[in-house]
Amino acid sequence: MSKFTRRNFLKATGGAAVAATALTASPFAIGGASKKVVVVGGGMGGATCAKYIRMMDPSVEVTLVEANKDYYTCFMSNEVLSGYRSIDSIKFGYTGLGKHGVKVMHDMVTGIDADKKMVTTAGGQKLSYDRCVVAPGVDFKYDMIEGYDAKVAESIPHAWKAGAQTVTLRKQLEAMKDGGTVVICPPVNPFRCPPGPYERASQIAMYLKKEKPKSKIIIADPKPKFSKMGLFTEGWTKHYGYKGNGQAGGMIEWYGTPEGADDNVIQEIDASTKTVTTGFAEYKADVLNVIPPQKAGKIAFAAGLTNDKGWCPVNGKTFESTIHKNIHVIGDSSIASPLPKSGYAASSEAKVAAAAIVAMLSGGDAPHPTFVNTCYSVIAGGDGISVAMVYGYDEKAGKITKIKGSGGLTPGRDKQDEAMRAREVEYAHSWFENITADTFG
Amino acid sequence: MRKVKALQAAIVACGLALTGSAVAGGASAEALAYSCAGCHGTNGVSNGPASPTLAGMAKPVMVETMKGFRSGDINATIMGRIAKGYTDEEIDKIGDFFAKQTFVAAKQDSDSAMAAKGAKLHEKYCEKCHSEGGDAKIAAEDEVGALKGQWKPYLHYTLEDFHNGKREMPKKMKKKLEKLHKAEGEPGIKALLEYYAAAK
Numbered sequence: 001m002s003k004f005t006r007r008n009f010l011k012a013t014g015g016a017a018v019a020a021t022a023l024t025a026s027p028f029a030i031g032g033a034s035k036k037v038v039v040v041g042g043g044m045g046g047a048t049c050a051k052y053i054r055m056m057d058p059s060v061e062v063t064l065v066e067a068n069k070d071y072y073t074c075f076m077s078n079e080v081l082s083g084y085r086s087i088d089s090i091k092f093g094y095t096g097l098g099k100h101g102v103k104v105m106h107d108m109v110t111g112i113d114a115d116k117k118m119v120t121t122a123g124g125q126k127l128s129y130d131r132c133v134v135a136p137g138v139d140f141k142y143d144m145i146e147g148y149d150a151k152v153a154e155s156i157p158h159a160w161k162a163g164a165q166t167v168t169l170r171k172q173l174e175a176m177k178d179g180g181t182v183v184i185c186p187p188v189n190p191f192r193c194p195p196g197p198y199e200r201a202s203q204i205a206m207y208l209k210k211e212k213p214k215s216k217i218i219i220a221d222p223k224p225k226f227s228k229m230g231l232f233t234e235g236w237t238k239h240y241g242y243k244g245n246g247q248a249g250g251m252i253e254w255y256g257t258p259e260g261a262d263d264n265v266i267q268e269i270d271a272s273t274k275t276v277t278t279g280f281a282e283y284k285a286d287v288l289n290v291i292p293p294q295k296a297g298k299i300a301f302a303a304g305l306t307n308d309k310g311w312c313p314v315n316g317k318t319f320e321s322t323i324h325k326n327i328h329v330i331g332d333s334s335i336a337s338p339l340p341k342s343g344y345a346a347s348s349e350a351k352v353a354a355a356a357i358v359a360m361l362s363g364g365d366a367p368h369p370t371f372v373n374t375c376y377s378v379i380a381g382g383d384g385i386s387v388a389m390v391y392g393y394d395e396k397a398g399k400i401t402k403i404k405g406s407g408g409l410t411p412g413r414d415k416q417d418e419a420m421r422a423r424e425v426e427y428a429h430s431w432f433e434n435i436t437a438d439t440f441g
Numbered sequence: 442m443r444k445v446k447a448l449q450a451a452i453v454a455c456g457l458a459l460t461g462s463a464v465a466g467g468a469s470a471e472a473l474a475y476s477c478a479g480c481h482g483t484n485g486v487s488n489g490p491a492s493p494t495l496a497g498m499a500k501p502v503m504v505e506t507m508k509g510f511r512s513g514d515i516n517a518t519i520m521g522r523i524a525k526g527y528t529d530e531e532i533d534k535i536g537d538f539f540a541k542q543t544f545v546a547a548k549q550d551s552d553s554a555m556a557a558k559g560a561k562l563h564e565k566y567c568e569k570c571h572s573e574g575g576d577a578k579i580a581a582e583d584e585v586g587a588l589k590g591q592w593k594p595y596l597h598y599t600l601e602d603f604h605n606g607k608r609e610m611p612k613k614m615k616k617k618l619e620k621l622h623k624a625e626g627e628p629g630i631k632a633l634l635e636y637y638a639a640a641k
Contacts, residue, residue: 052475344479351475368467372476372526374519388519390476390526392468406526410518424518426491426594427480433488435479441488 035060035361038119038129039102040109040299042066044073044343045331046135047097047439048350049357054100057358063103063127065119069093071440072162074193075343076432079378080166081159082203083174087167092440112303114324131357134305134312134321135331135346136297137161138192141310144293146268156271158291160192172287173204178212180286183276184219185266186226190311191294192332192341194227195387199377200289202232205240205251206380219254220276220283222265227340228377228385231410235379238413255281266290296333303327311335316400317393318356318366319349328353338402339391345373347435348391369393371400376428384424385410470534473527477535480519484542489549493595497544497577499584500536507532509609516607544577546590551638559636562629563588566621570614575637589640596637600630 039050042064050064071092079085094104108122112132119127140158142149148156157165157172173182182204186197201217208215226232233254236242241250257263262279269276274285295301295310305312305321312329314321316336319328330336330353331346339345348371356366371391378384389407391400410416410424474485477495481487485495495503509515510524511532517524527535563574567588572579575588588596602608603618610618621629 056471347479348476351472355469355472367469367472370468370472370476370531372479372523374480374523386519388522390523403526406522408522420518423491423598427518430487430490430492431480433490434482434492437488438478438483441483 035130036128037062037131037133037357037361038127039064039133039135040112040119041135041137041297041331042068042071042094042097042104043135043137043331043346044435044439045137045346045350046133047071047094048347049133049135049328049330049354050102051097051100051439052351052354053358054102056354057361058101060358060361061103062101063105064094064097065105065107065109065121065125065127066094067106067108069106072166073343073432073436074160074162074196075435077159077162077166078196078200078203080162081170081173081200082207083170084203084206087163087170090162090166092436094440096441109299110302112299112327114303114327117326130326130361132327133353133357134297134300134303134327134329134333135350136299136333138294138332138341139297139301140292141295142292145266145290147271148269148290148292152269152271153290156269156274156288156290159289160196160291160294169287169289173207176212176215176286179214180212181284182208182215182217182287183274183283183285183289184217185264185276185288185290186219186221186223187291187293188222188265190341191291193343193375194340195232195375195377197221197291198226198228198232199379201252201254202235202240202377202379205236209240209251213251215251217252218283218285219252220264220266220278220281221255222257222262222278224256224259228387228409230412231385232377232379234413235383235385239380239383294332296329300329300333305329305333307335316398317352317369317395318360319353320356328357336400338389339371339400340373340375342373342375344375344431344435345371347439348372368395369400374431376424376431378425378428382422382425384421384426384428386424386428468531468534470538473531473535474538485539486542486545487547487592489547489592489594491592491594491598493592494544494547494587494590495539496542497581497587498536498539499581500533500540501584502586503536503539504532507535514609516602540581544581544587544590546577546640547592547638549593549638552635553639555632555635556639557636559632559634559639562621562625562633563636566617567633574640588637591637593634593638596634597630600633604630 039046050062053062073090080087110122111120117129157169159165159169236252240252242252243249245256255264264278267277274288276283296306296312300306300312307313312334314329314334319330321327321329330349332341352369359366374388376386387409390403392403394401480492481495487494507524510517510520571588577587580587603610
């Protein structure tokens with residue numbers, strides 16, 4: 001009995017089976033000459049994609065180019081602000097990817113030539129590719145806020161990319177007097193991590209309630225509603241004395257903006273006095289956290305992958321750019337609606353893109369995609385909430401779809417045992433351990 | 442002549458395979474299972490502490506659990522919402538995938554005195570169905586849940602749910618678990634958990 005090798009397989013079937021295998025949804029390639037993939041950006045999307053391409057087909061040469069030596073996860077960085085965890089606990093390196101045979105290069109990508117299939121870097125490297133993955137995360141529209149830019153953000157941090165600014169914001173909270181005011185300005189849609197600003201308010205409130213109980217948090221929101229709103233506001237009422245939209249008196253005050261109005265749309269900040277001017281009001285802060293409106297990462301613009309709204313249109317089955325062939329855009333920069341801009345979605349997109357890339361490199365068709373998003377927020381100790389959804393793909397419409405009947409939010413407190421909320425906190429932390437190991441381990 | 446026939450056969454097989462794939466709803470076992478890794482670890486080996494390792498789980502256990510989550514018969518937080526996203530065929534594929542993966546014992550703390558007590562309790566109340574301390578390989582053959590080396594908080598939640606009637610269990614298990622609770626109470630459950638956690 002001879003071994004069932006690739007060669008025998010091809011001989012026996014006259015090659016027809018090659019197409020069959022690729023079409024029958026196996027994400028694994030049969031092999032072939034060494035193909036090259038260059039991954040631009042080592043966040044949740046990029047790192048996961050690099051690892052999974054190698055897991056699916058070790059014959060593919062994968063080079064990941066990332067400017068930073070370490071990655072700080074955005075998720076759970078709010079727990080650094082509350083003092084629940086250390087900044088080091090959300091720091092991850094790239095040695096794990098090396099073990100999967102991913103070549104990691106610490107450099108800044110400055111250009112991608114879609115015609116020549118070539119990536120160029122600030123360090124003078126020229127990397128040719130068969131397929132390129134672009135996963136730069138988000139960039140900020142500083143120009144929409146007068147008085148705010150990348151330099152000012154060092155002292156008035158957005159902390160919407162975790163790392164140095166997370167530490168700065170934590171230090172400012174620690175230095176704030178009891179009775180101080182924290183002002184959080186969430187961005188307009190769409191933005192990275194839709195529940196993030198509200199979990200941030202919760203985590204900061206958790207710290208203040210314990211250490212500086214006379215203090216308060218104002219959320220000046222340019223939107224009429226936000227992610228997990230009912231669960232957050234109910235939790236704020238229970239833990240932090242929230243009184244309702246536009247009402248003072250609790251530790252957290254939320255000021256929403258009616259649809260189409262500009263009440264709390266941020267216009268200007270005065271860094272010296274930490275004062276925010278919106279369309280309708282003025283807020284003076286002791287600690288100011290402005291999260292600017294967002295767009296695709298810088299390299300997506302340089303490579304011409306963005307549309308007029310500043311995000312990257314892609315084919316939902318392969319995540320290949322609809323503007324440039326052979327370049328796949330995943331994660332926050334891509335337009336993957338109804339998938340949200342979240343870490344879990346980026347990871348799920350990365351695996352779909354990896355399977356598509358592996359199949360397409362060997363001349364096959366991309367397999368049928370399936371996605372999951374799960375996202376946890378911790379409102380207070382022992383009080384966690386989540387949102388989840390399973391997604392598929394409608395081949396006829398060419399669209400990513402929500403699987404009907406799946407997903408949804410944690411039930412309200414009236415419908416569920418309180419102990420389940422404590423479990424959700426434990427699951428949130430398990431989620432963190434597993435998604436980071438799945439990405440960087 | 443023979444060559445031509447072989448090629449025709451291959452083409453026919455190809456056509457059949459395609460139809461099968463379309464009927465099954467498309468996504469491969471791998472693609473479906475990879476979506477689980479963010480919470481359950483790469484290939485189902487969980488880094489804990491509360492989400493269980495799925496690697497090496499017997500397919501019938503996986504299928505029954507997923508369907509229990511989907512119908513609401515098994516108490517859940519997020520899994521009830523997620524399981525509703527999958528068809529029977531997809532759950533079958535997920536079961537196939539994880540049954541093929543290798544179980545890795547969780548690296549977790551264990552109190553040795555309690556573990557010693559737990560070993561005796563296991564022998565008395567659980568060993569009959571969960572052989573050799575609930576060893577994962579044997580559990581897979583016997584189509585029961587793995588205990589030894591599974592994450593402690595997960596087992597604790599599950600035992601709580603069984604005890605509180607939020608998760609159905611076989612009659613034999615119900616009797617044993619009730620006896621254990623009566624004789625040893627919560628400290629007995631804790632001792633059992635320490636015993637399962639002691640496995641390296």
